[in-house]
Amino acid sequence: MDISTYRADFPILQQAIKDKPLIYLDNAATTQKPQVVIDALVHYYTHANANVHRGVHALSERATHAYENARTTVKNFINAAHTEEIVFVRGTTEAINLVAQSYGRSHLQAGDEILLTELEHHANIVPWQLVCEQTGAKLRVIPINEAGEINLDDVIALINKRTKLLAVGHISNAIGTINPVEDMIKIAHANQVPVLVDGAQAAPHMPIDVQALDCDFYTLSGHKVFGPTGIGALYAKAQWLEKLPPYQGGGDMISSVSFEKSSYNRPPFKFEAGTPNIAGAIGFATALDYLTKVGVANTQAYEQELLAYATQALSEIPGLRIIGTAEHKASIISFVLDKIHPHDIGTILDSKGIAIRAGHHCAMPLMQHFKVSATARASLAFYNTRQEIDCLIRALYEVKEVFG
Amino acid sequence: MSDLRELYQEVIIDHNRNPRNFHKMQDANKYAEGYNPLCGDQLNLFLKIAEDVIQEVSFEGSGCAISTASASLMTEALKGKTIQQAEALFNTVHGLLTKDEATDWDRLGKLVVLAGVKEFPARVKCATLAWHTLHSALTNQVIAASTE
Ligand SMILES: Cc1ncc(COP(=O)(O)O)c(C=O)c1O
Numbered sequence: 001m002d003i004s005t006y007r008a009d010f011p012i013l014q015q016a017i018k019d020k021p022l023i024y025l026d027n028a029a030t031t032q033k034p035q036v037v038i039d040a041l042v043h044y045y046t047h048a049n050a051n052v053h054r055g056v057h058a059l060s061e062r063a064t065h066a067y068e069n070a071r072t073t074v075k076n077f078i079n080a081a082h083t084e085e086i087v088f089v090r091g092t093t094e095a096i097n098l099v100a101q102s103y104g105r106s107h108l109q110a111g112d113e114i115l116l117t118e119l120e121h122h123a124n125i126v127p128w129q130l131v132c133e134q135t136g137a138k139l140r141v142i143p144i145n146e147a148g149e150i151n152l153d154d155v156i157a158l159i160n161k162r163t164k165l166l167a168v169g170h171i172s173n174a175i176g177t178i179n180p181v182e183d184m185i186k187i188a189h190a191n192q193v194p195v196l197v198d199g200a201q202a203a204p205h206m207p208i209d210v211q212a213l214d215c216d217f218y219t220l221s222g223h224k225v226f227g228p229t230g231i232g233a234l235y236a237k238a239q240w241l242e243k244l245p246p247y248q249g250g251g252d253m254i255s256s257v258s259f260e261k262s263s264y265n266r267p268p269f270k271f272e273a274g275t276p277n278i279a280g281a282i283g284f285a286t287a288l289d290y291l292t293k294v295g296v297a298n299t300q301a302y303e304q305e306l307l308a309y310a311t312q313a314l315s316e317i318p319g320l321r322i323i324g325t326a327e328h329k330a331s332i333i334s335f336v337l338d339k340i341h342p343h344d345i346g347t348i349l350d351s352k353g354i355a356i357r358a359g360h361h362c363a364m365p366l367m368q369h370f371k372v373s374a375t376a377r378a379s380l381a382f383y384n385t386r387q388e389i390d391c392l393i394r395a396l397y398e399v400k401e402v403f404g
Numbered sequence: 405m406s407d408l409r410e411l412y413q414e415v416i417i418d419h420n421r422n423p424r425n426f427h428k429m430q431d432a433n434k435y436a437e438g439y440n441p442l443c444g445d446q447l448n449l450f451l452k453i454a455e456d457v458i459q460e461v462s463f464e465g466s467g468c469a470i471s472t473a474s475a476s477l478m479t480e481a482l483k484g485k486t487i488q489q490a491e492a493l494f495n496t497v498h499g500l501l502t503k504d505e506a507t508d509w510d511r512l513g514k515l516v517v518l519a520g521v522k523e524f525p526a527r528v529k530c531a532t533l534a535w536h537t538l539h540s541a542l543t544n545q546v547i548a549a550s551t552e
Pocket of ligand 1: 028029090091092093094121123124169171172173198200201221362
């Protein structure tokens, strides 16, 4: 894979930070946008801007057409069976809140259990806690081992008659573990437990096939797959979207309204109250098309090479400990260095134009598991290079020097 | 790199490596907890005050070099100060770090090393954590001090 041609697609990567070429290693927080995505936003607002599903005029038709085409693109990207199974939302956070409220309030009772894992992002913890407070249901947590992996025996042991949903991240944003979601879904379904997969981190790193997974719900964040912020998608099997009550009320989600009673629109519109992020959806679809053209299988293989290279080089730094050493990992590497606080590492790297993340990565329970309050995290995308990893390694030696 | 040297001056590195007054205090009569939710930095501050004067001050917790050094330097600066003087110092340091004022750092003595933090907006809260905690200990707020 010749990276230099693809790097040229990302205008932001061409700039200097603090007089040094930008080295962007914070892709798990958000990814950069290729020119085609930026152009799609400009093009939409320049030529097609109108509200969707409501105008009779040419622009509204244009906007509606582009918005609904975007839905089809998302459907194809994750190989859903039907376009109606794609609900546009703000991102993974909103997608999980939607399921927690719509499914949770209609299906949970006191004493019921929601099963999560120790690896989850706060976005896959707090919405469930909220619905637990509302319904009296309880959270149960699947533990991880020292490498940061789930053991399927624990899943089997924790699932029981009270389990009403399993919610699991496909890939951990904090330490990169790729979870065995396919097997977890099989176990859950054998116990009649539906499964939500938080795919925020998976979409940029691996091919996704929701039919092969057979998950009930799958979530995406546009900004993590080279698309704009403020847009994402919830995939839900058609029978769930038929059955579940709406999440928010408003325009577009109804078919008729009177003060006595309103009747709801059909899915997915039932779950899209109000004017949606039309430009965002179009930009999101453009990003997915872009990634498909580059080839997810190609980027995955390249990222795995880069991950192996970086892991090896980092491990050779005295005093550096990688947090999260799962056998199956995406190109996300968390680490601690001597007793140096990750924020100090982050600041020193920043002065060299290197962007990493330092902190708890919205996964405080996971930090607790590893008995650290924070880690430094380098998260790699397919536009990163070995040269950039070399710069990171050199800079980390300088960090050690500063703290002597 | 020159900015960086301003931030990580010898004094900061030294106070991070060997924080002064870094221990629990059994007979403290003022106490507060500080927490920076953004980075998880956490700090407990102990004060022993008699006749309006800070007799003893110590802290414990975990944080980055900036927050640890700031706390350590603060404990050194506080000993022997009256409550009013300590509050005034809080106001000065907080103002200097968070407001865009040309200021006279010199009268702050050793605390002048904190000036370098100003060039790093993302790190200002690290430097102010200990001071917020001091403020809350002196004003006897029950809730944990937070930089938010
Ligand atoms: C694993 C995971 N889940 C959920 C989220 C939340 O996604 P968003 O902030 O796009 O809603 C993130 C992103 O931070 C994530 O990495």
